[in-house]
Structure formats: C-alpha cells, structure tokens
Amino acid sequence: MRELFLIIFLLLNVYASDKLEELIKYNDKLSTLYREVGAGMMGGKYNVEFDKLIHYPHGSCSQQGYLLARKAKELGFKTEQLGLFSKTTGTNDVMVNVTDGDSQFLFVPSAGAYYKNSLWQILDNIKLADNFIVHKTKSDHVLNARSLYLSASFFKTLENIKIYHLNNYESNLLKYAKEVSSKNLFTDPYNEKHLLDFQNKYYTAGEENKPYQSIQYVLKESFDIYRFYFQWYSPEDYAQKIKVILNDNETLEFDNKIDGIETEIVLPAMKTKIQKIEFKFSDFHGQNRLLLKGLGVY
The missing domain is CATH 3.10.620 (C8orf32 fold)
Structure with a gap:
C-alpha cells in the first residue's frame, strides 16, 4: 500500500x-x-x-x-x-x-x-x-x-x-440571450433577468424549500465556451451542486467549491457551438434556496 x-x-x-x-x-x-x-x-x-x-x-x-x-x-x-x-x-x-x-x-x-x-x-x-x-x-x-x-x-x-x-477582458455570453426562463425563482426584480442587468443592484432569489432552482438561456447564435462564473449572495449561502445542460443533450455536474463569494469552473476542454444553456442548482448551503448575485459564461 x-x-x-x-x-x-x-x-x-x-x-x-x-x-x-x-x-x-x-x-x-x-x-x-x-x-x-x-x-x-x-x-x-x-x-x-x-x-x-x-x-x-x-x-x-x-x-x-x-x-x-x-x-x-x-x-x-x-x-x-x-x-x-x-x-x-x-x-x-x-x-x-x-x-x-x-x-x-x-x-x-x-x-x-x-x-x-x-x-x-x-x-x-x-x-x-x-x-x-x-x-x-x-x-x-x-x-x-x-x-x-x-x-x-x-x-x-x-x-x-x-x-x-x-x-x-471577456464578454459574458449570456448577454447575447434571446430567451431567458426559470423555474422556482421569485418574480422581478429577484428573477433571472436581474443577472443580465450588470448592476448587481438586486440578487436572484429562489423560492423556499424547493428541491432545485433552474435558469435557462437560449442564445442568439452559437458560441464556444470554456468556463463558468458564479457570484453568490454570501460565503454562507450558495448551491452545493450545479448541473449545466448544454444544447439539451450534454449534462455537466459539479460539486461546488466556493472561494469567498465566488465559484469559477474552468472546463477541461472547450465546448463548441453552444446555443442553449440551462443551470440547475440544488443542495443549498445556508438558506434553503438559490441566492445568486452574478452569473457568467465565457
């Protein structure tokens, strides 16, 4: 041994x-x-x-x-x-x-x-x-x-x-979305649309005691992506599990490793020709819901 x-x-x-x-x-x-x-x-x-x-x-x-x-x-x-x-x-x-x-x-x-x-x-x-x-x-x-x-x-x-x-130095590809939708989130201004206003005036909040919250983006054109960026409400309030579904046919699963109030996930290989992205958050630490201040795809 x-x-x-x-x-x-x-x-x-x-x-x-x-x-x-x-x-x-x-x-x-x-x-x-x-x-x-x-x-x-x-x-x-x-x-x-x-x-x-x-x-x-x-x-x-x-x-x-x-x-x-x-x-x-x-x-x-x-x-x-x-x-x-x-x-x-x-x-x-x-x-x-x-x-x-x-x-x-x-x-x-x-x-x-x-x-x-x-x-x-x-x-x-x-x-x-x-x-x-x-x-x-x-x-x-x-x-x-x-x-x-x-x-x-x-x-x-x-x-x-x-x-x-x-x-x-990079553009958040989510700003090129033509459609945005979600499940189990509060309504405006605490919904998924806040994440595209680039002001951090509000945070995106999920409903209490739901098994998961999800946000979906359909982009105007396809892009290559290599990393994801999340900014949480606090170091105590974050999703411990994240699923990312690409083009409805590929699912990536991550155990969240938070650094301060941020999580950055760099993919082992570039994902190409991505036009649809869904984020599915679950297993919440702190409050039993999603509390997200920023979200980026690069």
Missing part, C-alpha cells in the same frame, strides 16, 4: 511539472506572438474574437497577460493578472502570478521571463527582482521589455498595482 501511494505521488508530481513546463513554453511563445508592439486590440470581448486576437498584427502587454492568465487557468493553476505602473519611469506592464500548490511564480509574457516567486514576495525582498529566468532571443522588442521590467529599479518604483479578472 505504501508503494502504491508513492507511485501516485510521483505521477502527480510529474503531471504538475509537465503542466508548468507547458505554461513556461507558452510564455516564451507569447513574447514573440505579435510582430509589432503597440496599443493592440481593444479588450472587452477577447473570448468572442479569440482568433482575431491571436492573429492581430500588433499586440500589447494586456493581450499577452490575458492569454497567459487564460492558459494558466485552463491548466488548473490559480492565477492573478496584474497591471503594474511605475511612478518614476512612466512604464507599465501586465504580469501574472501563478500558484501551483505551495510554489509561486510571476510570469512576464512581454519579456518571455518568469520568476520562482510571486510579485508580493518580490516586493517584500526587492533583491529577488534580479532572479528571473529567460531563454535567449534575438527579438528587439523582447530584449527591450527585459531591460525595462526585469530589474529592482522597476519593481521598487511601482505606484499602482491593479488586479484584473479575466472578466475584464
């Missing part, structure tokens, strides 16, 4: 290191993905225009940071997308904190570099800013990014750090 546990432990570590190596290679690729560096493509719906984003003629650090953060999430890492702004040099960049178990990394896609420390660890010990890892390159704009950002002189002069959610 002890030998079996050892084998499983080793296999898990190999799998984790393979995922990290994939992310490092992707970070290198992003540094030279765009022929030119500039303002890049306007954000807000990178997921809807993903092919256009990848093939855009010139890029920005926001695009590179978004792509690295998205890949990290798809690989199962916890991510934190960061906008860094220097008060003395006037330079700024988007970097990504990545957590893998007890290990922390800071990826700098614009420079094709990474640190074996998080941004917060570097700011606590500024000497760590010189301990970056890079591969050789002949790209002028990558070399320029390395000279600008990979130094203590950049990190110690930061005046502002913004934490971005992927939702800042």
Whole structure:
C-alpha cells in the first residue's frame, strides 16, 4: 500500500511539472506572438474574437497577460493578472502570478521571463527582482521589455498595482440571450433577468424549500465556451451542486467549491457551438434556496 501511494505521488508530481513546463513554453511563445508592439486590440470581448486576437498584427502587454492568465487557468493553476505602473519611469506592464500548490511564480509574457516567486514576495525582498529566468532571443522588442521590467529599479518604483479578472477582458455570453426562463425563482426584480442587468443592484432569489432552482438561456447564435462564473449572495449561502445542460443533450455536474463569494469552473476542454444553456442548482448551503448575485459564461 505504501508503494502504491508513492507511485501516485510521483505521477502527480510529474503531471504538475509537465503542466508548468507547458505554461513556461507558452510564455516564451507569447513574447514573440505579435510582430509589432503597440496599443493592440481593444479588450472587452477577447473570448468572442479569440482568433482575431491571436492573429492581430500588433499586440500589447494586456493581450499577452490575458492569454497567459487564460492558459494558466485552463491548466488548473490559480492565477492573478496584474497591471503594474511605475511612478518614476512612466512604464507599465501586465504580469501574472501563478500558484501551483505551495510554489509561486510571476510570469512576464512581454519579456518571455518568469520568476520562482510571486510579485508580493518580490516586493517584500526587492533583491529577488534580479532572479528571473529567460531563454535567449534575438527579438528587439523582447530584449527591450527585459531591460525595462526585469530589474529592482522597476519593481521598487511601482505606484499602482491593479488586479484584473479575466472578466475584464471577456464578454459574458449570456448577454447575447434571446430567451431567458426559470423555474422556482421569485418574480422581478429577484428573477433571472436581474443577472443580465450588470448592476448587481438586486440578487436572484429562489423560492423556499424547493428541491432545485433552474435558469435557462437560449442564445442568439452559437458560441464556444470554456468556463463558468458564479457570484453568490454570501460565503454562507450558495448551491452545493450545479448541473449545466448544454444544447439539451450534454449534462455537466459539479460539486461546488466556493472561494469567498465566488465559484469559477474552468472546463477541461472547450465546448463548441453552444446555443442553449440551462443551470440547475440544488443542495443549498445556508438558506434553503438559490441566492445568486452574478452569473457568467465565457
């Protein structure tokens, strides 16, 4: 039995290191993905225009940071997308904190570099800013990014750090719904339509003591989806089980793992050509009903 546990432990570590190596290679690729560096493509719906984003003629650090953060999430890492702004040099960049178990990394896609420390660890010990890892390159704009950002002189002069959610760069596909319906929810304004008003003025509430509450969306056109986002009423009030029915013919089931008041589910593989989505919530923690403030499909 002890030998079996050892084998499983080793296999898990190999799998984790393979995922990290994939992310490092992707970070290198992003540094030279765009022929030119500039303002890049306007954000807000990178997921809807993903092919256009990848093939855009010139890029920005926001695009590179978004792509690295998205890949990290798809690989199962916890991510934190960061906008860094220097008060003395006037330079700024988007970097990504990545957590893998007890290990922390800071990826700098614009420079094709990474640190074996998080941004917060570097700011606590500024000497760590010189301990970056890079591969050789002949790209002028990558070399320029390395000279600008990979130094203590950049990190110690930061005046502002913004934490971005992927939702800042992506369009909630539910806003493209042509039909919305529900079962066992209260009427307006505490029904499913609130979730599309983008104001968080109200919350969506289910009727007491029902076995489940459901919300269904029929989209105007089909989309590819890779993750779901839920914002609950409180850390104590949430659905412990979630079913997602796609196009009436595929059911995904999840045991909810809440983080604060949020749940984010990244699918192991993209689901394509989705035009109808139904969410079915049950096994409620706290109040025996659905209490939902935000819902997103990306």
